[in-house]
Amino acid sequence: MKAALISIDGLDHEDLPVFSRTESLGRLIASAQIARSMAITPAQTYPCHASVLSGCYPEHTGVIDNLSHPDLSWQWWRSAIRTPILTDWARNAGLSTAAVCFPMTAGADIDFLVPEIWTENAGDDTDPVFRASCSEKGYRYYLRHKDRLDWMRTPGMDLFAAAVFEDIIREEQPDLALLHLSYLDHQKHLHGPSAASVPHAVAFIDGLMNGVLDALGDDYMVFIIGDHGHRPQARSLSIPAEGMVVHPTGMSAEIYLDGMGEDEAVSYLRGVDGVGRVYGKDELSCLHLPASFDIFVVADDGCAFSATGKVTPSGHGYAGDDGPYPPFIAYGLPQAFRSTACSLVDEAPTVLKALGIDMPGTDGRPLI
Ligand SMILES: [Zn+2]
Known part of the structure; x- marks a missing residue:
């Protein structure tokens, strides 16, 4: 079996009843295993994704914010993570890898790579930043779908991400494929902290996931995660x-x-x-x-x-153990989770273990 790891930014475990009523994710959730995953501190997108990718806490990844200090540039590049990441281990084991719009993967050693990155200003030519940050094989998929991009804004970025991901899955069938979708998080910031406060975003994400899950078919175990939840502010x-x-x-x-x-x-x-x-x-x-x-x-x-x-009305960056907790959803995984309580750092070791690969030296432990 192959594995897909899909991050729905801002997805909270408490959102699952709302998503359970949707057509695509609802059907998946009904027959999935679900653990509650503590975010890391601070519960911000890039530190959380660095810990998801590496199985390590910020004390080892070195990533403590979306932006670097003191120059305040976005930490798009994989080189900002000081530890190995799960795609490194997968490639070492001879597996093919893909990542689409996944934070902190720019320049990573990934076969089909189209990272999350954007130009300095809206309307700038996007080709130079993607040429510099995609893999050679990933750049072809960027070119095919770049017209969907709307700078760093969603839903354009998610429409782009889903289209690129689906094509890579159908045409290349990588053994391990990563995808990140941002619209739910962006809409929560604007309208409130729960999925119930953004029904249009829930419907949009579910519509995208319909196509994504269709492309993945029966060949993939599907892991769906959130990076952090939201709280009112x-x-x-x-x-x-x-x-x-x-x-x-x-x-x-x-x-x-x-x-x-x-x-x-x-x-x-x-x-x-x-x-x-x-x-x-x-x-x-x-x-x-x-x-x-x-x-x-x-x-x-x-x-x-x-x-x-x-x-904004809603935000994050809280201390991880204060919650809310994102979910860790596994669909099509033959083994049972040993626990329904975990941390973001347990997710990469679990995904790799499901593929038959050990991930030594992590702070996290596999749930299987
Ligand atoms: Zn986030």
Whole structure:
């Protein structure tokens, strides 16, 4: 059997009753195994996907935000993950691999690669960035469907991703294929944290999945994941302090000290209205975070850090164990999950084990 790993960005375990009523995903969910998966901290898209890909926590991947610090560029490139990723192990075992719009795969050693990436400005020619980041075989599929792209916006990016993925599956039948869809997450940000608040996005994702599942047919085990859930947010936080640099990650923030001592900074941050928990450098490892910054803060419920002073109605970036938890859904897997509680870091080892491949050196463990 081959395996497909499909990430529906922003999918929460609590969304499953809504998706259970849909035509395509509903049918799949009815006969799938489902575990509840703790997101990593901070529950942001790129750190979560780095941990999904690698089976390792941020303290080992080194990925703590969508953006790199201090230049604030998007971390599209696989080289930003310091550990091996599941497609590396699959290729080492002689399997063929594909990834479409999957975060942090740009430039990865993947046979049919069309990564998530976009140009600096809407309307710029997309060919140069995709030529630089796709595999040679993937670039041909990009060219075939690039007219569906609408810069970084959805639903265009998802329409592009599904079309490319379906063609790669039908024409190349890779042994391990990864896909990422973003529309549900984008619509939750705008309209509310649950799938029930975005029925149009649920219908759209299910429509795409109808074609994707049809292409996969009976040859693939299908793993469907979310990277993080969403929580309501109404208040924007900023920390106006001399002596520290604040790097917001939604409902949390990384603090880089710049002249202020740690004790003084921790004491100051504990007094900031809207700041919930404050972790000093020695405590970062308890959250599986690297010591590449100095202090980690988690916002109070309903608050989020924002560089612009604005927040969308819903967001994430929370501490993983606070929840919500994304699901880990396995369809067509012959073995039974040993547990229905897991973490994002358990997902890659499980997918590879299902393909008969060990993934040593990970923080996670296979569920089978
Ligand atoms: Zn996400």
